[in-house]
Amino acid sequence: MATKSALVLLAEGAEEMELVISVDVLRRAGVSVTVAGLSGTDPVRCSRNVVVCPDTSLQDAVTKAPFDVIVLPGGLQGAKNLAASSEVGLLLQQQEKEGRLVAAICAAPTALQAHNVGIGKSLTSYPSFREQLQEKYTYKEDSVVVDGWYIFPSD
């Protein structure tokens, strides 16, 4: 069986636990993980001031698509940066089109909403985004919601 692949998006202000736990657990499970810096390969300051170096830039990473899963860590500013990136938008739209997995943690479902993907799916998020997200999604209070190709841990 070929190794599964994951792309984890690292934006300034990402929640560092949500980033690192995702990467670590996936690598322990034998998944080939690429940590892609949204703004290149420079070190990225996360939400609690832990500074993490991406493995590569998002620009380079997308040339190696597809990935079995794209993981979006939360963090308020991190999610805003993911929402503002047209490159992330194209990547997510392509992932949806191909029926591949997307995982969006905590505040990150707001980035999915910004890029108009997964519309109508059931999801959860950090609680304060409920009102905003329930306009286009079926909001649930569960710790984790899985709907089709989408995985949403609340935090």
Next chain:
Amino acid sequence: MATKSALVLLAEGAEEMELVISVDVLRRAGVSVTVAGLSGTDPVRCSRNVVVCPDTSLQDAVTKAPFDVIVLPGGLQGAKNLAASSEVGLLLQQQEKEGRLVAAICAAPTALQAHNVGIGKSLTSYPSFREQLQEKYTYKEDSVVVDGWYIFPSD
């Protein structure tokens, strides 16, 4: 009340979850945390290939001692590097002498043993170090063991 301070030691091969969760949770709790690179300020490759930038070098950090707690993340190679560092030894011996907290996670109690600190205390660790550690410590199977100034989460 003055802010509490924590020094988190970052060695090549540290377990990145044990590092980042410690830093993040302590910062969320309002503790002033310094992540000190054992070998300077260069980025440090952790056990599952997440690369983290220290805030400062250990050499610079020790000039700002004392810290209310010194945290040693685990990771097999990380713990070996902590065990091999005479600078870490002096720091831990000073911390013990002053009756300040030490937290050693997973494999990190082996570094305490190497530096001859906390001898006779009750502790836990990643299970495979039981035999080695019970020579000088009272080994327990609990998830977390607290004994005096020492905190030992098993992982």
